[in-house]
């Protein structure tokens with residue numbers, strides 16, 4: 001197991017990504033567990049997690065550090081959240097939000113196993129509705145695949161991200177407009193983000209995730 | 221006169237003094253306390269002469285809760301509240317959607333098994349397999365009569381038949397599959413009855429206008445009755461034809477005239493030239509019925525159906 005440029009993310013001899021498992025022996029989505037010198041690592045599947053795909057595509061820093069607080073919008077069943085939870089560690093905290101009860105049910109089970117995830121059934125498009133359930137965070141992460149994903153992202157950053165915090169966004173071009181070329185859509189998203197944020201990294205995720213891009217931004 | 225602030229969140233109710241230090245807190249230990257917090261909060265505010273924080277003080281109070289000492293409570297309280305919300309989310313829509321999905325799967329499975337049965341049984345008795353087209357009759361006949369009886373009725377014999385001479389245990393294996401198909405069919409009939417029952421109860425208008433199966437498929441495709449109600453009627457018209465719709469948007473191929481509603485008796489029996497018109501009228505009325513059912517309005521579907529029949533039959 002060798003370190004990668006990304007903090008606390010590791011790579012094995014077959015170039016598969018791993019994070020240190022926060023809860024020994026517990027799998028989240030059927031991923032491989034590998035023990036080495038007293039540490040257990042969890043494989044981070046680049047085809048199932050857009051954050052892992054961004055790292056695979058060369059992103060050198062995702063700005064997640066131990067002890068941070070993260071607001072994760074569109075957590076689904078917790079595949080990526082579980083790795084974010086590994087990265088912020090036992091002194092960190094992830095608020096994991098999704099509006100679909102069916103996926104929240106799985107998310108709750110994952111949260112109960114891990115201890116640093118606060119699951120919330122809520123609509124990211126209405127950040128005020130969960131203001132009494134979260135507190136200001138160091139990182140906002142969003143992957144909601146909705147037409148208005150950029151405005152949802154900006155609203156949440158405005159309300160919950162601390163100054164100089166980082167904001168990570170996975171964009172699915174098809175959910176903004178199925179008929180247009182992704183390139184044009186990404187350029188538009190970029191322009192919209194740059195009005196209030198500084199973009200520190202941009203990657204398209206092809207071929208790992210078709211017509212997806214990943215933005216890392218910093219709050220001014 | 222010094223100023224106190226009263227602030228509450230999922231963790232509890234907190235009184236902060238003018239220096240934004242907590243001077244009193246009531247921590248929640250269950251959902252009920254959180255859900256009834258407005259009352260408790262009002263009482264506490266009064267007792268401490270506290271006001272709602274705003275602006276800078278509110279920001280600083282929010283920051284106060286970024287302290288790691290609150291993390292485990294955020295986790296515990298949010299888990300408990302989300303568990304309740306997931307519990308409360310289970311409703312009639314879920315029962316309708318699960319049961320119609322199960323029915324659609326059963327239909328697919330039955331078709332697969334029937335195809336296999338015909339293929340297999342055809343090795344043994346091809347003349348009968350070919351002679352009985354109707355599926356239910358076919359299964360019933362091969363289970364209730366032996367090969368000789370069946371061939372007699374076709375005025376032929378085992379000697380003249382192209383069917384192979386296979387061992388009894390081979391024939392038994394084939395008929396065992398037939399038996400399972402018959403069971404599955406009965407199971408499907410029961411499921412249809414159940415779906416009809418819940419649809420009649422929760423969506424009486426849709427059920428009369430569209431039928432329980434079609435109505436439930438539309439709810440399933442929309443995600444919920446609420447979402448169906450939110451769609452324009454042009455979307456209802458093509459629900460279930462998503463593939464053709466995407467093809468239309470990407471390549472400019474012909475847009476589909478209808479999706480699931482194609483199975484409605486009014487459309488199934490109409491000449492092709494009328495399909496577009498009927499599909500529009502039908503989608504309109506189904507949507508109207510969905511709205512009435514969603515808002516628990518009165519029953520008018522019988523009148524709407526008659527109207528449609530008069531217009532299009």
Ligand SMILES: C[S@@+](CC[C@H](N)C(=O)[O-])C[C@H]1O[C@@H](n2cnc3c(N)ncnc32)[C@H](O)[C@@H]1O
Pocket residue numbers: 048049050073074075076077078079080081097098099100103122123124125143144145146
């Ligand atoms: C592509 S999935 C996210 C996958 C996840 N990030 C992962 O990598 O494991 C998108 C999720 O966003 C959720 N979603 C979409 N719109 C939302 C909204 N407005 N509020 C909350 N969740 C939303 C969906 O329910 C879905 O689970």
